Amino acid sequence: MKFGEQLRSSMIKDYMWHYIAYEDLKNALKTEYVTEPTPANPKPARRPWTEDDEKRFVSLLESELDKVFTFQRIKSEEIIRHIKASEREVNDVVGRLEISPSDTRRAADRPTDEDFLLLEADLSDIIADVHDLAKFTQLNYTGFQKIIKKHDKQTRWYLKPVFAARLNAKPFFKDNYDAFVVKLSRLYDLVRTKGNPIQGDSAAGGGQQNFVRQTTKYWVHPDNITELKLIVLKHLPVLVFNPSKEFEENDSAISSIYYDNPETWELYQGRLKKTEGAEAIRLRWYGGMENDQIFVERKTHREDWTGEKSVKARFPMKEKHVNAYLSGQMSVKAVFEKMRKEGKKSEQQIADWEALAKEIQYRVIDRGLKPVCRTFYHRTAFQLPGDARVRISLDTELSMIREDNLDGTKRAGDNWRRMDIGIDWPFPQLPPGDIDRFPYAVLEVKLQTQAGQEPPQWIRDLTASHLVEAVPKFSKFIHGCATLFPDKIHLLPYWFPQMDVDIRKPVTHKYGIERPIQSTSISTTDDPDDDDDESDEENGPVARTNGIRTDHGINNGAVLNYGRNGLLQEAPGNELDVEERVGADFLAGDEDYPIYDSDDEDDYSDILEEARRIGGIYYYRTLLSQYVRRTGHITWEVLKTLVPRPIATQMPDEGTQGITILGTGRRTVKRFIAPKGKRIHVPIRVEPKVYFAAERTFLSWLEFSILIGSIAATLLNFSSDYVTFVSAWIFTIIAALSLLYSAVLYMWRVDKIRKRRDVKRVYHEKFGPTFLCLGLLGAVLANFILRAKHGGLTVPEGQVGGEMGNSSLHHGLEL
Numbered sequence: 043m044k045f046g047e048q049l050r051s052s053m054i055k056d057y058m059w060h061y062i063a064y065e066d067l068k069n070a071l072k073t074e075y076v077t078e079p080t081p082a083n084p085k086p087a088r089r090p091w092t093e094d095d096e097k098r099f100v101s102l103l104e105s106e107l108d109k110v111f112t113f114q115r116i117k118s119e120e121i122i123r124h125i126k127a128s129e130r131e132v133n134d135v136v137g138r139l140e141i142s143p144s145d146t147r148r149a150a151d152r153p154t155d156e157d158f159l160l161l162e163a164d165l166s167d168i169i170a171d172v173h174d175l176a177k178f179t180q181l182n183y184t185g186f187q188k189i190i191k192k193h194d195k196q197t198r199w200y201l202k203p204v205f206a207a208r209l210n211a212k213p214f215f216k217d218n219y220d221a222f223v224v225k226l227s228r229l230y231d232l233v234r235t236k237g238n239p240i241q242g243d244s245a246a247g248g249g250q251q252n253f254v255r256q257t258t259k260y261w262v263h264p265d266n267i268t269e270l271k272l273i274v275l276k277h278l279p280v281l282v283f284n285p286s287k288e289f290e291e292n293d294s295a296i297s298s299i300y301y302d303n304p305e306t307w308e309l310y311q312g313r314l315k316k317t318e319g320a321e322a323i324r325l326r327w328y329g330g331m332e333n334d335q336i337f338v339e340r341k342t343h344r345e346d347w348t349g350e351k352s353v354k355a356r357f358p359m360k361e362k363h364v365n366a367y368l369s370g371q372m373s374v375k376a377v378f379e380k381m382r383k384e385g386k387k388s389e390q391q392i393a394d395w396e397a398l399a400k401e402i403q404y405r406v407i408d409r410g411l412k413p414v415c416r417t418f419y420h421r422t423a424f425q426l427p428g429d430a431r432v433r434i435s436l437d438t439e440l441s442m443i444r445e446d447n448l449d450g451t452k453r454a455g456d457n458w459r460r461m462d463i464g465i466d467w468p469f470p471q472l473p474p475g476d477i478d479r480f481p482y483a484v485l486e487v488k489l490q491t492q493a494g495q496e497p498p499q500w501i502r503d504l505t506a507s508h509l510v511e512a513v514p515k516f517s518k519f520i521h522g523c524a525t526l527f528p529d530k531i532h533l534l535p536y537w538f539p540q541m542d543v544d545i546r547k548p549v550t551h552k553y554g555i556e557r558p559i560q561s562t563s564i565s566t567t568d569d570p571d572d573d574d575d576e577s578d579e580e581n582g583p584v585a586r587t588n589g590i591r592t593d594h595g596i597n598n599g600a601v602l603n604y605g606r607n608g609l610l611q612e613a614p615g616n617e618l619d620v621e622e623r624v625g626a627d628f629l630a631g632d633e634d635y636p637i638y639d640s641d642d643e644d645d646y647s648d649i650l651e652e653a654r655r656i657g658g659i660y661y662y663r664t665l666l667s668q669y670v671r672r673t674g675h676i677t678w679e680v681l682k683t684l685v686p687r688p689i690a691t692q693m694p695d696e697g698t699q700g701i702t703i704l705g706t707g708r709r710t711v712k713r714f715i716a717p718k719g720k721r722i723h724v725p726i727r728v729e730p731k732v733y734f735a736a737e738r739t740f741l742s743w744l745e746f747s748i749l750i751g752s753i754a755a756t757l758l759n760f761s762s763d764y765v766t767f768v769s770a771w772i773f774t775i776i777a778a779l780s781l782l783y784s785a786v787l788y789m790w791r792v793d794k795i796r797k798r799r800d801v802k803r804v805y806h807e808k809f810g811p812t813f814l815c816l817g818l819l820g821a822v823l824a825n826f827i828l829r830a831k832h833g834g835l836t837v838p839e840g841q842v843g844g845e846m847g848n849s850s851l852h853h854g855l856e857l
Contacts, residue, residue, distance in 0.1 A: 266510075301414065416460070
């Protein structure tokens with residue numbers, strides 16, 4: 043669907059007059075025709091774009107930006123006031139719960155169920171307002187990006203690099219709704235539980251020995267993040283470790299340093315292939331770089347057939363001891379000496395930590411493990427305090443950063459982590475080769491349900507909705523290493539090809555936070571490269587520039603003036619011009635624009651309207667072509683219905699098979715081919731019974747080989763003529779080839795199973811049995827033909843007495 047149509051269909055009725063006037067801006071890009079259109083020349087050349095046209099367009103564009111920015115700010119402040127008012131009401135109602143029922147004078151003031159229902163309705167209205175504002179922001183940001191793209195393409199006055207400065211001055215799209223989510227979560231939990239929220243240790247996980255734990259990971263498109271949070275908070279509260287402290291964005295920041303051997307990448311290979319006992323070693327901290335408590339963690343993978351569960355174990359230590367501990371200069375006992383003296387932890391707990399610390403220290407030193415990759419993200423966790431049966435975490439602004447010194451660049455140096463970055467996402471100081479900014483959020487659903495028990499219905503509805511894309515076994519460590527070290531890692535995870543596929547799905551049923559007449563699939567990360575319109579045809583080929591992708595970190599306070607070619611002229615004092623500053627920006631790179639939907643801005647109705655204005659033969663020809671196109675389409679659909687033919691099975695609207703083409707409901711299947719020199723690793727589940735099955739198959743082949751060999755030996759030992767001798771040799775060759783083939787196949791299968799290679803012949807063999815049957819058939823036919831040709835089917839009279847026994851024996855063996 044074209045963006046103009048999407049904008050009209052996605053507008054929230056109450057916000058209608060505050061959206062970007064996209065059609066007006068698009069019309070402002072069209073100059074007058076040099077000559078009037080005629081039937082002979084329906085599309086004459088337009089007047090060239092001038093500086094006056096540029097000033098007029100820029101003025102209109104900035105007025106639209108000011109309109110959107112002002113409304114977004116006012117609406118955001120309105121939501122804040124609404125939340126504060128609702129908070130006062132909730133606190134008042136919850137406070138009246140303390141009134142004793144025996145107090146006859148004040149018993150009527152005790153809140154009723156109806157009071158809590160009214161509060162819940164009010165909070166639901168606020169949640170819908172937050173959702174609507176987030177969609178409003180996203181859609182308008184997309185509109186500005188697309189109209190700037192269209193301007194640069196049609197006029198060749200490049201406004202894109204400098205308009206980022208205006209967006210940065212009025213950043214309506216940068217609002218973070220996490221503070222709203224945390225506040226609404228607390229209030230909604232109070233109302234849902236009628237003033238009695240579940241109490242418990244926020245860090246507690248509960249007993250796990252009687253539960254079966256299931257963990258599934260999903261990708262979430264940036265357009266759906268806020269809506270997803272608002273949906274989940276209606277069922278689970280946001281997990282806050284310090285409720286007495288006001289929420290800050292830094293509180294949700296998590297950083298991890300992953301270690302591996304840069305020569306062998308053994309930890310990467312083990313985690314990717316999910317081999318038994320595969321480990322991941324990382325150092326993690328929460329919040330900013332000033333936090334001196336570091337958690338040393340080890341994750342160990344266990345196969346299901348072992349009867350054990352994968353384990354994550356960790357222990358805390360001070361940041362100042364990390365380097366000495368990892369290098370072996372500091373003993374494990376010294377690390378926990380102060381902790382033991384303080385007596386805050388039990389002796390058993392410290393002993394367990396010491397055992398773990400010794401194992402990790404030995405592995406780091408023995409295997410030569412070095413810091414290779416850092417992951418950073420902001421985590422929003424939803425969980426009942428002290429109850430880990432259902433835990434949902436959403437990681438946003440995920441980034442993978444290099445920590446190695448492999449290419450001669452000193453990043454971490456001799457330190458255990460690099461110090462030139464903190465938690466200042468999106469890390470504009472880093473070169474493009476040092477960071478990979480993951481385009482999606484990562485949702486992780488952890489369930490601890492009793493055996494045979496179904497997960498909650500709302501969880502099943504959420505994971506089956508259009509908001510998420512299932513990516514089982516997704517790993518930040520694996521993805522970071524595969525992305526940041528393309529020259530050293532040649533085995534890629536199975537989800538790598540999916541990075542180029544739009545994960546958004548069409549809305550097939552009502553789900554989520556809804557408003558009347560509201561549905562949008564337009565993204566702030568759509569691709570406008572397919573954007574095309576009539577001006578391209580009128581003005582001829584349009585020169586494309588190497589797009590300088592910009593964000594919003596350009597010149598906050600400088601005085602900007604628009605000059606020729608759409609470039610801003612800045613007041614003296616800055617040595618770099620705009621192009622250089624944008625080129626140095628953190629998002630300058632290979633991409634021209636974020637990814638947009640393909641969008642042909644020329645509506646056919648506009649062409650028809652223009653043809654009607656021109657009149658004459660041109661109008662009738664255009665109208666006729668439209669009728670012919672529609673008639674042909676209808677005729678084709680009718681013929682497909684009438685002609686008998688096999689009907690393909692209808693694929694379900696939801697699922698992960700195939701790729702959904704947005705706006706059409708159609709699906710297509712694409713075969714992904716790994717880049718040259720690389721290989722896609724498909725996860726294979728291998729259990730011990732697979733080895734046993736391969737062995738049983740080999741023994742079956744061996745049995746057939748021995749049976750055929752026995753027939754050949756019998757014929758050879760009792761042969762007395764040429765036909766029997768030839769038949770014996772044929773069976774002998776078949777038996778030998780069968781035995782050799784089965785032995786080689788068995789060894790090859792065992793090797794592939796051990797390496798977990800996705801090879802079809804490991805589990806299915808269609809050539810061997812076919813050739814064996816054909817060989818046996820050929821041997822029998824050869825024996826029959828030779829016997830008939832050499833007269834072995836009749837016995838002369840003179841030999842009846844002497845050779846009757848031998849002839850009978852021959853015929854018996856041949857049969």
